[in-house]
Amino acid sequence: MLQRTERKDAAKHRELILQTAAQLFNKQGVDSVSMHQIAKTAGIGQGTLYRRYSCKAELCIELLMDSFEKFVKANDQYLSAAAERPVHERFKTFLSKWIDYIADKVQWLNAIKPSSLCSDDHLRIYRSPPFTYVTGVIKQLLDEGIQTETIVPVNTSFAAFNVASSLSPESFLFLYSDxxxxxxxxxEHFINFYWKLLFRNP
Known part of the structure; x- marks a missing residue:
């Protein structure tokens, strides 16, 4: 009974922490909110907060997972329905959808850049499910382009990594703000650049 109570309390704490963090981040911006403020607003001890999340980046990752799962589901449905469409069209549409997602979630995504992660492994972001999903979709489309000879000969793994990593949340903010x-x-600029670079007779 004690273990079941502890698990129920842990689930409540998790829900409370995420709800509180989301409200504060949306109202004040991620950079302006401290872990101390999250714990105080949620009415929990800082030790309780830090036992589950070492830093704001880890909070943002968990908050983003729900919206990213919806993005994946919608995109997979599109790719399945559009399987007979030309590969360059699906390539452009996927990049458009991905950039729309970045634009909508840029503040939270920027909070989980490699330098913000609570780990010495600054390459962790490139192994994360969102990044591996995006690079995987791009590589799949480029592989199809190679087979149909609609793109120039390239190493598709290398090309997919560079396409996915070249528009980071930081670079998006720089292009938008500066x-x-x-x-x-x-x-428009991003899609046209890679479309003309990779595809034959764009």
Whole structure:
């Protein structure tokens, strides 16, 4: 009975922590919120918070997983329904959907950049499920392009990694804030660059 009670309490604490963090992040911005503030607002001890999450980056990762799972489900449905469409069309549409997701979640995504992770393994982000999913989809489309001779000969694993990593949340924010590009302009330039670079007779 004691173990079951502890598990129930742990689940309540997790839900409370995530709900509180999401509200504070949305209201004040991730950078402006401290772990101390999250614990105080949630009415729990800092030890309880830190036993589950070592830093804000880990909180953001968990908060993002639900929305990313929805992104994956919607994209997989699109790729299945559009299987007969030209590969360059699916390539452009996927990048468009991915950039829309980055634009919508850029603040939270930027909080989980490698330098913010609570680990000395700064390459961890490139092994994360979201990054491996995106690179996997891009590689699959490029592999199909190789088979149908619609793209130039490339190492598709290398190309997919570079496409996925070249528009990080940090670079998106720089283009938006410093270069004064709208999200639609960023999307247009990014997609056109790789489309013309990789595909024959774009």
């Amino acid at each position: 270069q004064k590009l709208t999200p639609e302009q960023i999307k």
